[in-house]
Amino acid sequence: MALPIRYSLRNALVRWRSTIATVLGIALVVFVFVLLQSLAAGIEKSSGNTGDPRNIMVVRKGSTAESASLIGRQNLQDIRYLPEIARNANGEPVISADVLVLVNLPRRNNGGEANVLLRGLTPRGMELRPQVHLTAGRWFEPGKREVVVSAKLARRFANFDIGQTFKSGSATLTVVGWLEGGGSAFDSECWLDADECRSLFERDMYSSFLIRPTDATAGEKLIARIEADRRFKLKAEKEVDYYRKQTMTAAPIKWLGNFLAVTMSIGAVFAAMNTMYAAVGSRTREIGTLRVLGFRRRAVIVALLLEGGFLALLGGVLGCAIAFYWNGYTTATMGMETFSEIVFEFRVTPKLVIEGLIFAVTVGLIGTLLPAIRAARLPVIAALKSL
Amino acid sequence: MNLPGFIVRNAFRNKRRFALSVSSVAASLFLLITLQVALRELTNPINDEGSSLRIIVRNKVSLAQPLPARQLQVLDKIPGIVTVSPFSFFGGLYKGDEKFTSFAQFAVDPKRTLPLLADAKIPKEQLDAWIADQTSCIVGQMTVDRYGLKIGDRLQFTGQIYPCDLDLKIVGIYHGTADDRNLMFHQKYLDELLGNPGTVGTWWVRAASVAEAPLVTDRINKAFANSSAEVRAESERAFVLGFVSMWANIKTLIGGISIVVIFALLLVTVSTMSMAIRERFRELAILKAIGFRRRELFAFVLAESFGLAMCGAVLGAGGAWVIFHSINIQKLTNGLFVMFEVTPKMMGLAFSVAALLGVLAAIAPMFTVARTSVVQGLKTLD
Numbered sequence: 001m002a003l004p005i006r007y008s009l010r011n012a013l014v015r016w017r018s019t020i021a022t023v024l025g026i027a028l029v030v031f032v033f034v035l036l037q038s039l040a041a042g043i044e045k046s047s048g049n050t051g052d053p054r055n056i057m058v059v060r061k062g063s064t065a066e067s068a069s070l071i072g073r074q075n076l077q078d079i080r081y082l083p084e085i086a087r088n089a090n091g092e093p094v095i096s097a098d099v100l101v102l103v104n105l106p107r108r109n110n111g112g113e114a115n116v117l118l119r120g121l122t123p124r125g126m127e128l129r130p131q132v133h134l135t136a137g138r139w140f141e142p143g144k145r146e147v148v149v150s151a152k153l154a155r156r157f158a159n160f161d162i163g164q165t166f167k168s169g170s171a172t173l174t175v176v177g178w179l180e181g182g183g184s185a186f187d188s189e190c191w192l193d194a195d196e197c198r199s200l201f202e203r204d205m206y207s208s209f210l211i212r213p214t215d216a217t218a219g220e221k222l223i224a225r226i227e228a229d230r231r232f233k234l235k236a237e238k239e240v241d242y243y244r245k246q247t248m249t250a251a252p253i254k255w256l257g258n259f260l261a262v263t264m265s266i267g268a269v270f271a272a273m274n275t276m277y278a279a280v281g282s283r284t285r286e287i288g289t290l291r292v293l294g295f296r297r298r299a300v301i302v303a304l305l306l307e308g309g310f311l312a313l314l315g316g317v318l319g320c321a322i323a324f325y326w327n328g329y330t331t332a333t334m335g336m337e338t339f340s341e342i343v344f345e346f347r348v349t350p351k352l353v354i355e356g357l358i359f360a361v362t363v364g365l366i367g368t369l370l371p372a373i374r375a376a377r378l379p380v381i382a383a384l385k386s387l
Numbered sequence: 388m389n390l391p392g393f394i395v396r397n398a399f400r401n402k403r404r405f406a407l408s409v410s411s412v413a414a415s416l417f418l419l420i421t422l423q424v425a426l427r428e429l430t431n432p433i434n435d436e437g438s439s440l441r442i443i444v445r446n447k448v449s450l451a452q453p454l455p456a457r458q459l460q461v462l463d464k465i466p467g468i469v470t471v472s473p474f475s476f477f478g479g480l481y482k483g484d485e486k487f488t489s490f491a492q493f494a495v496d497p498k499r500t501l502p503l504l505a506d507a508k509i510p511k512e513q514l515d516a517w518i519a520d521q522t523s524c525i526v527g528q529m530t531v532d533r534y535g536l537k538i539g540d541r542l543q544f545t546g547q548i549y550p551c552d553l554d555l556k557i558v559g560i561y562h563g564t565a566d567d568r569n570l571m572f573h574q575k576y577l578d579e580l581l582g583n584p585g586t587v588g589t590w591w592v593r594a595a596s597v598a599e600a601p602l603v604t605d606r607i608n609k610a611f612a613n614s615s616a617e618v619r620a621e622s623e624r625a626f627v628l629g630f631v632s633m634w635a636n637i638k639t640l641i642g643g644i645s646i647v648v649i650f651a652l653l654l655v656t657v658s659t660m661s662m663a664i665r666e667r668f669r670e671l672a673i674l675k676a677i678g679f680r681r682r683e684l685f686a687f688v689l690a691e692s693f694g695l696a697m698c699g700a701v702l703g704a705g706g707a708w709v710i711f712h713s714i715n716i717q718k719l720t721n722g723l724f725v726m727f728e729v730t731p732k733m734m735g736l737a738f739s740v741a742a743l744l745g746v747l748a749a750i751a752p753m754f755t756v757a758r759t760s761v762v763q764g765l766k767t768l769d
Contacts, residue, residue: 018658018662020658021654021655021657021658022655022658024651024654025651025654025655028647028648028650028651028654029651031647032644032647032648036640036644039640060550062480062545062546062547062552063546063547063548064547067451068451068478068547068548070548070549070550071550072550101448101449101451101452102448102449102450102451102452103448103449104447104448104449104450104619104629107632111632111635112629112632112633113629113632113633114632114633114635115449115450115451115633168447168448168449169446169447169448169452169616169617170613170614170615170616170617171448201448201452202615202616205550233550253637256641260418260644263414263417263418263421264414264415264418264648264651266410266411266414267410267411267414267415267418267651267655268411268651270407270408270410270411270414270655271407271411271654271655271658271659273407274404274407274408274411274655274658274659274662275658277403277404277407278404278662278666281666331635331636331640332635332636333633333634333635333636333637334633334634334635339450339451341633341635
């Protein structure tokens with residue numbers, strides 16, 4: 001016969017003073033795990049959220065990111081009039097040749113410097129990225145050295161308020177608007193006119209092409225054509241696929257999260273063991289009585305495991321709750337691909353919460369197993385006699 | 388039985404709990420040290436003799452923006468400069484590596500490179516061979532060991548930044564710098580592959596003396612002010628710290644996690660100590676009854692708690708020291724971490740945390756002991 005679950009739950013709660021440290025300890029382990037994984041999830045979500053499934057992105061073969069890609073001007077002439085590319089109302093091909101420039105700029109409040117990604121693009125390029133819209137100010141006018149910065153970057157970098165100017169090398173740019181990319185990678189970019197960008201930063205080459213094919217089959221054909229043509233040395237893929245792969249930054253964070261979780265959980269298991277050994281020790285007589293009453297060893301073990309698991313679950317819930325406090329909080333680091341500041345949010349996903357809880361319960365069960373077995377093995381008579 | 392003996396025996400009375408508590412303190416301190424070491428590795432530039440003399444000149448716009456090669460003539464005339472060479476980070480993918488190549492490839496001027504790598508040692512004939520052959524390269528000892536390379540091998544690199552690929556022959560192996568990983572090849576070879584664009588990535592400069600280095604830095608910055616390619620010249624240390632600044636919030640995050648770890652550790656130890664004392668109420672009451680004073684009882688509790696924390700520190704921090712000194716961290720992390728050095732300062736931190744922990748953990752039980760009267764204590768059943 002099994003002991004009632006209430007027996008385990010109430011036992012866990014009645015000695016709350018001695019168990020609270022264990023619960024908090026497990027909570028902290030789960031908190032660190034969930035928080036770090038939510039960072040990685042935020043980076044993945046931001047890049048997974050970027051792009052239009054109809055668009056095709058072309059970069060130089062071998063380059064890991066747009067910002068590290070260089071494409072000669074001749075390639076634009078060769079590709080521009082391919083039949084697979086859609087035309088707009090004026091009969092122009094819908095292709096944007098962008099130039100990406102990294103500029104080193106100071107953060108607000110003397111927070112050091114970091115690279116910001118400037119994207120020089122044409123009106124076509126803006127039409128191809130409907131995710132991006134203005135939140136304040138107006139769009140840039142070509143020829144006036146104007147730039148529209150991401151609103152999220154504006155909160156982090158000096159001189160990014162509307163009307164302010166910043167200097168980079170010999171170029172001075174005026175901020176005329178803030179853009180918003182709807183939680184995509186565009187939230188980490190600043191936009192200006194393509195030709196102006198190329199002349200200001202003396203860039204002869206382009207960085208990438210973004211193309212809208214006439215339809216999906218034409219898109220496949222275009223990708224195959226560009227990839228096969230040996231003249232080009234270019235890599236073409238769907239824009240969404242390109243961005244989905246830009247998650248190198250998340251990998252070390254994930255690794256760190258797992259490493260910390262494992263190491264810290266060793267400490268947490270020891271703490272849980274300590275608590276449960278003490279719990280068993282102080283209830284020796286009670287456990288003896290249960291055995292005399294006819295409860296089997298198995299029942300005692302199950303009851304104690306439930307108790308330990310429940311304690312750990314409390315810790316897990318608490319840890320997730322603390323981590324959830326940071327959910328949606330915007331943070332930034334250097335992107336490994338773009339080499340520039342990328343802005344993203346902590347994302348405590350349901351999957352992470354479940355992983356955190358499973359993790360907590362596992363720690364609790366491992367910590368309880370040995371004390372439970374010891375309790376079940378106690379000789380009944382000796383247990384009854386003990387004070 | 389003397390007093391220290393009494394304390395030691397008490398501590399070991401419940402061997403299992405003692406072992407568990409010490410292990411949990413040790414695990415946490417091990418983690419604390421690991422985090423500190425990793426943080427130091429990410430944020431602290433590698434220092435060698437040459438690093439205080441080296442000045443790195445990059446485009447003011449950003450590191451990704453090239454510099455005109457014609458700047459060399461101006462640099463050569465600046466007083467206080469011993470040597471200057473282009474250092475263009477090629478950032479290629481080594482054939483066989485799928486995503487990430489753990490060593491950098493720099494395009495340099497071979498005749499001017501060696502003084503820039505202060506402690507680098509390379510046989511004279513290898514250096515001459517490198518200077519003579521435009522498609523040859525020299526490689527650091529660490530990379531040679533890691534990939535099992537030898538002189539005469541050919542290496543292919545796919546350009547991830549530059550629109551060209553490299554095919555290089557190893558003619559020399561150097562060692563003796565703080566980070567013997569880099570590969571160096573001819574800037575001229577890169578220029579030819581790119582069709583002579585007349586640009587370089589950065590300039591590396593060696594100043595005549597440490598005292599003169601800041602002056603040289605100023606002179607370089609002024610020499611190109613208001614030119615079409617303004618530069619940022621800075622000491623190697625400032626340059627590396629510039630990188631660190633880009634990690635932004637991640638740095639703060641690791642620091643924050645270290646604090647969480649310390650806090651978790653505190654919780655565990657405090658709970659263990661209070662458990663140990665609570666179990667012994669009756670005994671402490673008897674000690675009180677036979678004439679031990681409160682002060683002496685405090686000493687018992689404190690000594691035990693302190694001893695426990697210190698055992699944990701020796702095991703955890705000492706273990707970290709031994710492990711990180713004996714394993715090859717470079718191999719283990721694919722070259723992500725190179726030094727992974729446990730500094731005396733970190734050991735000091737770990738032991739101070741442990742000491743603090745030992746004292747703090749004793750406070751709560753002390754209060755309980757102080758409050759409990761002899762009669763109350765004697766009445767307590769476990």
